[in-house]
Amino acid sequence: MNNFDGALNLYPEICIDNFSSSVLFSRKIRCFILTHFHDDHMKNLEDHRFYTILKQNMDIVKFYCSPVTKDFISICNKYNHLTDVCHEISIDTPFIVHISNKETVTVSFSGSGHCPGSIMVFIEGSRGNVLFTGDFRLPANTVSCLSVFKGTFDNADKKQLKSVDNLYIDMTFFKNKVPYIPSREESSKALIDFLKSFLNFDIKTDFTKLVYLKTSARIGYEYIYQEINRVTGYKIHVNDLIYKLYEKLPQIQNILTSDPYETPIHCCIYENRKRDLAKTDLMTSGLNSKAEKASYENLSKKVDSSKPIIPCVLDYDDEKSFKKPLKVNAVKVILSAMWFTDNPGINKIMVEYRPNQKELESPAYKPYKSIYRLCFSFHSSLEEIIDFVNTLKPKKMYCIALPESTTENTVNKYFYDSNQNFVGFHKNNENKTNFKHEDSSTRNALIKKSNNLKNKILVIKKRKSFEIFESKNSQHDSSNESSDDNNASTDNDSLKFDDSDNDEISFNKKKIKS
Numbered sequence: 092m093n094n095f096d097g098a099l100n101l102y103p104e105i106c107i108d109n110f111s112s113s114v115l116f117s118r119k120i121r122c123f124i125l126t127h128f129h130d131d132h133m134k135n136l137e138d139h140r141f142y143t144i145l146k147q148n149m150d151i152v153k154f155y156c157s158p159v160t161k162d163f164i165s166i167c168n169k170y171n172h173l174t175d176v177c178h179e180i181s182i183d184t185p186f187i188v189h190i191s192n193k194e195t196v197t198v199s200f201s202g203s204g205h206c207p208g209s210i211m212v213f214i215e216g217s218r219g220n221v222l223f224t225g226d227f228r229l230p231a232n233t234v235s236c237l238s239v240f241k242g243t244f245d246n247a248d249k250k251q252l253k254s255v256d257n258l259y260i261d262m263t264f265f266k267n268k269v270p271y272i273p274s275r276e277e278s279s280k281a282l283i284d285f286l287k288s289f290l291n292f293d294i295k296t297d298f299t300k301l302v303y304l305k306t307s308a309r310i311g312y313e314y315i316y317q318e319i320n321r322v323t324g325y326k327i328h329v330n331d332l333i334y335k336l337y338e339k340l341p342q343i344q345n346i347l348t349s350d351p352y353e354t355p356i357h358c359c360i361y362e363n364r365k366r367d368l369a370k371t372d373l374m375t376s377g378l379n380s381k382a383e384k385a386s387y388e389n390l391s392k393k394v395d396s397s398k399p400i401i402p403c404v405l406d407y408d409d410e411k412s413f414k415k416p417l418k419v420n421a422v423k424v425i426l427s428a429m430w431f432t433d434n435p436g437i438n439k440i441m442v443e444y445r446p447n448q449k450e451l452e453s454p455a456y457k458p459y460k461s462i463y464r465l466c467f468s469f470h471s472s473l474e475e476i477i478d479f480v481n482t483l484k485p486k487k488m489y490c491i492a493l494p495e496s497t498t499e500n501t502v503n504k505y506f507y508d509s510n511q512n513f514v515g516f517h518k519n520n521e522n523k524t525n526f527k528h529e530d531s532s533t534r535n536a537l538i539k540k541s542n543n544l545k546n547k548i549l550v551i552k553k554r555k556s557f558e559i560f561e562s563k564n565s566q567h568d569s570s571n572e573s574s575d576d577n578n579a580s581t582d583n584d585s586l587k588f589d590d591s592d593n594d595e596i597s598f599n600k601k602k603i604k605s
Contacts, residue, residue, distance in 0.1 A: 095491035101218045101257055104190035108132040115141055122188045125156040126225030127209035128163040129308055137169050145176040155180050159208030162339040183238045201239040203227035205469045206311035213239045219256030226261050228471045231478035258485035263470040263492045265502055268435035272428055272472035279318040281440040282465055290355055292323050298355035301421040309333055311469045313343050320346040328357040351403050359403045402458035423459040428468035441465045477516045480506055484513050
């Protein structure tokens with residue numbers, strides 16, 4: 092979860108992944124950047140006052156993102172009013188940002204490996220160089236190959252990396268007891284091995300065995316979709332909202348379907364569907380008529396009454412739906428690394444999970460014969476984080492996301508000495524584990540099937556973990572840094588703000604002198 096407040100200490104005129112009201116009306120900010128299209132980085136992005144500020148001050152204040160992220164913005168009714176004020180910048184294409192009428196910085200985007208369109212932001216200026224990773228996952232030993240860090244974009248000398256004064260980094264899985272997290276390729280292979288053992292790929296219609304994938308975000312699972320389709324030939328059923336989201340990525344949309352009976356593999360289940368409509372409401376926000384909204388919300392419009400009832404066509408608001416016996420064998424696979432990192436010691440990529448009695452009665456579990464958990468992550472592992480930081484050797488480091496059980500101060504102690512000099516990752520706690528991960532053969536995916544149910548099911552209870560970390564949460568607070576005010580530009584630019592509180596876009600040109 093993103094904990095970052097948007098403020099860069101060296102360049103407070105640039106705001107990344109924060110669009111809250113307190114930030115929008117800051118007189119300092121000249122540039123907004125969105126790193127990727129995930130909810131926790133887009134809070135308040137839909138605010139029409141943001142559009143108004145950009146429109147009224149288009150020569151002074153800019154909004155940037157990657158081309159793919161702009162495509163997602165343009166598709167979603169909740170955000171598409173921003174399309175004409177959003178500037179897309181391609182990877183490895185340096186551009187100039189005017190942070191005042193006297194000062195400029197050079198900004199470059201680099202792929203972060205998190206999800207389609209996700210970027211890292213590298214800023215070069217007179218106050219120093221800043222790297223903001225956003226959410227990222229890069230394999231070890233690859234950071235020195237990225238063009239953005241080289242002296243020139245055609246410089247292949249790995250020893251001539253650009254310096255990083257301030258590093259803002261995703262530390263989601265900085266967990267000492269789980270140094271290794273399977274790659275997406277390993278996780279996909281584990282899932283496909285399971286599909287091979289559970290499904291009959293020769294069956295093309297009237298499926299009696301179904302697999303439901305539970306994901307934690309709308310985008311970021313494209314590699315798994317592609318591998319499933321490549322190996323099995325099946326498309327993946329998604330709800331109408333997700334299907335529309337890939338409108339401008341036909342290579343992905345072509346392997347998806349909105350017909351729940353076209354495939355035995357689904358990524359459309361209750362939690363995803365409910366979140367899209369009730370919480371984020373990506374598509375229906377901005378639609379005017381009830382008929383327009385109904386066309387999106389009627390997710391079961393393609394259900395054929397002659398077909399058997401399957402989990403994704405159940406009415407989850409009607410308890411009676413769950414009393415009807417399902418004539419299909421549906422299993423659920425939860426794609427997440429968090430559960431595995433909260434339960435260190437599991438050396439399987441995929442395990443069968445037995446919910447407790449209360450969970451079994453919930454809509455999230457009740458329709459399924461079996462539940463599995465797949466370790467899948469689009470955040471860097473501890474090993475990958477260590478390699479990334481040790482390669483760049485930043486003078487200062489700030490965490491934009493942290494495990495619940497640690498603090499930014501604790502993380503910094505692993506890389507800096509008592510004088511705050513970077514010394515590289517070092518063990519300062521005797522209880523630390525060895526960071527060598529197991530051979531891939533011992534991490535192989537699947538718990539073998541067994542006729543003995545007790546042997547077949549791995550039952551693991553939640554427990555407190557990562558005791559070597561401090562127990563407090565920490566969010567980076569830029570107010571502790573004096574550089575905020577000292578480095579801010581004080582030019583004569585004039586910003587215009589709309590002071591109305593309604594949702595209508597108005598253009599009251601009230602000036603506030605910076």
